[in-house]
Amino acid sequence: MSLTALTSNDARLIEQGYPDTDSRAFRRCLGQYPTGVAVITARHNGKLLGMAVNSFAAVSLDPPLVLWSIRRESARAADFCEAEHLAVNVLSANQVQVSQWFGSAHPDRFQMAAWEPDAHGAPLLDGAIAHLECRRHAVLDGGDHFILLMRVERHASYQGEPLLFAQGQYAVTQSHPYVLASREATATAPASDVAVVPLLRLLSIANQRMSAQFQQHREALGLNTSSTRVLNKLGVGACSVEELERLTYLGHEAVEDTLADLQAHSYIAKDAAGRFELTRSGRDTNAAIAARSAAFAAGKLQGLSESDVAAAKRVLLALQDR
Ligand SMILES: Cc1cc2nc3c(=O)[nH]c(=O)nc-3n(C[C@H](O)[C@H](O)[C@H](O)COP(=O)(O)O)c2cc1C
Incomplete structure (x- = not known):
């Protein structure tokens, strides 16, 4: 299959390709779409779970549904998929470090970040700009990820600027x-x-x-x-x-x-x-x-x-x- 120019913007083209032949380039292309950063937490079988994600997205207002996806290969995928209650912590621009702690398998992340449990024990992180307390709704097949669909039972918003993730790096909002x-x-x-x-x-x-x-x-x-x-x-x-x-x-x-x-x-x-x-x-x-x-x-x-x-x-x- 030969590559034809995707648009008339050839001079601005960085790279193009097919997901089947170069998955890294495909991932970089997806990274052109900016997102926020959230830490999903839960207490499951007495164990605290926490993971930084940028796959969080709103789905439905009625019923109130949100989703995120987790790599099947993650050591914590089974625990997250089984947890009944989960919390979404939408990070503020001041929480790059929190994202880095929860974006790795850092053993002390729950000692380093300040938090308090929600009614079901899921950690709500201090300094987040939103908390969403959720119940598992469905776990769907998402290729090499599981998609966790969650029903929001309670939410809270706080003052602050959101932390963004775009083109592979952290960013902050700036008014146009x-x-x-x-x-x-x-x-x-x-x-x-x-x-x-x-x-x-x-x-x-x-x-x-x-x-x-x-x-x-x-x-x-x-x-x-x-x-x-x-x-x-x-x-x-x-x-x-x-x-x-x-x-x-x-x-x-x-x-x-x-x-x-x-x-x-x-x-x-x-x-x-x-x-x-x-x-x-x-x-x-x-x-x-x-x-x-x-x-x-x-x-x-x-x-x-x-x-x-x-x-x-x-x-x-x-x-x-x-
Ligand atoms: C900004 C950011 C966004 C991330 N988004 C996701 C995501 O949406 N889904 C996912 O499975 N991992 C995501 N990760 C990676 C996980 O946070 C990371 O793999 C995990 O914390 C390491 O533990 P594990 O070994 O259990 O995967 C993201 C990491 C960062 C820093």
Whole structure:
């Protein structure tokens, strides 16, 4: 079967293929669809269960049904499928660490995270932006996953921003520039409040534009945001897959894909302890991207007075502390 272009967007095409021949590329394509992150918990046969998932989805309002899917091969699949009561904890943007604890088989995750049991003993995590207490409704066949359909019996929402997962990495929500623009246009707030909105909007736009502009430097070296981040961390010292997951905020699969890619380019190799380290050409590439980054930053600041830059730094530092 020959590949034909899927759309007229050839210049923007990253990859295309067929799930049957390359399941990793298929998974990356699915990762283009952003999701939130939830930790599903339960107490089953006296055992606490908890797993970070991004397959959680709303299904029905009447009856109130939600679903998520679990890998058949997971050591905890049987326990989760048998549990009568389960809780969904929708994570906030401040809970990347919680996602990392529950996204691995970390033995102490229930000691590290603060929680209290619901009426059936399922852990409700502190800091989540929503809790849904559920009863198992059905377990369906989902290929290499089981689909757990659950009936929601009680729900609670809390203040906070959601944690997102998109393109293999953690992300946070940001109002679309159109939304901010329309807020400004209709703002009836006092002048002092209105003055703050354009500044924050400018910050967000500047950040997005500069990141997009720097992309050409990564591409020139055959890198993308994930491989740049992994090379950067390995520049400090050898790391295991788990350490890279924690340090780069990339998901497990994205780290594995990136390592496979970097290894294929001979930028990294495994050391005697099985950790990944930079090869000579990996160190050269890392130095090249660091040099481009420094030159890019210098170019951006060129022509600005020292006092302007110092004032901007003061404002940004002050904004972080408020
Ligand atoms: C952001 C994120 C989303 C995940 N989504 C799912 C999912 O939807 N289904 C699943 O089975 N595993 C998912 N995982 C992986 C599980 O959390 C991980 O495999 C599990 O905690 C490790 O335990 P296990 O050995 O029992 O699989 C996800 C992990 C992360 C970090």
